[in-house]
Amino acid sequence: MEKERMKANRPMANPARRMGGAVLPFLVHGVLLALAAIMLAPLFWLVCAAFKSPEDLFHYTFASPHPTLHNWRVLFEKEPVFRYVANSLFVSSALTLLQLLTASLAGFALAKYEFWGKRPLMTVMLATMMIPGQVLLAPTYKLINHMGLIDTYWALLLPGAVSVFGIILFRQSILQVPDDLLDAGRIDGCSEFRIYWEIILPVSRPMVGAFTLIAFMGAWNSFLWPQIVLQSRHLFTLPIALNNMVDLYSQEYGALMAGTLLSILPVAFLFALLQKEFLAGLTSGAVKG
16 A cells, blocks of 8 residues: 555656657667768769769769669779789788787787886887878888889788787787686696687687778778889789779779779678677777776
8 A cells, every 4th residue: 555655646757758758769860870871872872883874974863774784894894803803802811911910929928928128119119100101101112122022912011011000909908818817828738829829819809800800901902002012013902903994084984983892892791790809809909908
């Protein structure tokens, strides 16, 4: 009886407040959908442009009532596209593996070992991240030219084999691995490299996935440095090949849009594959150590 009396005396909720609480989620979702539509509009236009005829390319804003594969035929007839895609895949994959190996090893050392000069080294590494990459183009080119590596894949791989950004990310992630786990491995007779391979890397899997995506995207979209050091056409990566499609007097805009769409597909597939690891890796790397 006492509970029923208290329930009867309880003031009724404000109808306006209840209505506002019900409407607010719809407003938030509506705003988010509108922003998503704005951000996806250029991508939708690109997809539509890749399947438009030259006559319809600038006549219709988005989809054409007469879709065609003309742009794709021109693209594959005019350029050895598969060769350029294979070059980009090779360079991006090799560079990603190199950066992943060096960044994880260096991050492991900075997170779990104490040695002389560790803090000054960290300071210097952070300072190098403030130097624009364009400033280093001339000295890097001179060094690569002195080594006789111009117009080779090594000119793309060696300068980018180490990522300071990746080292910092892995250090922050590995700091969260308990030292007791490493000590247990040492007691079982594991070498330091085996501890790194069988304990550190599996535990740091989210960061591995996140950095793999970051490194691959950076290597895949790299344009300025490959444009400088590559001279032979059969070594060109896809961004350079697409840039060379822009002629002075005539341009196949439709084929260029088709090539641009083709260049997006590998990165989009990798992001869909590593989406969970990417988000979890960035979260783990953001923890202060």
